[in-house]
Amino acid sequence: MAAPPKKAFALxxxxxxxxxxxxxxxxxxxxxxxxxxxxxxxxxxxxxxxVAKGQPIRRGRPPRGEDT
Incomplete structure (x- = not known):
């Protein structure tokens, strides 16, 4: 499950x-x-x-058999 995208805005x-x-x-x-x-x-x-922390970004190669 991918983390939701971050909100982008100009600052x-x-x-x-x-x-x-x-x-x-x-x-x-x-x-x-x-x-x-x-x-x-x-x-x-x-x-x-x-403020609740978001899901951390998963880095690296996914384990075998896991859907991407």
Missing amino acids: RLDPAVHAAVERLAAAELRSANAQIEMLLREALKARGVD
Whole structure:
């Protein structure tokens, strides 16, 4: 079972904020997109908003006999 696709949308950021996110992402070995999502989840959690985690993306070759 494949994970549902992620919602794509345009996000306008101040260049300084974007640069800071990219630096933090590089330091934590994440993409800027993954870093923004993590920061948003942390901010929501700090405000008491519970967000369910999605299904993790399955990587690698599927086991034999499993439908793709």
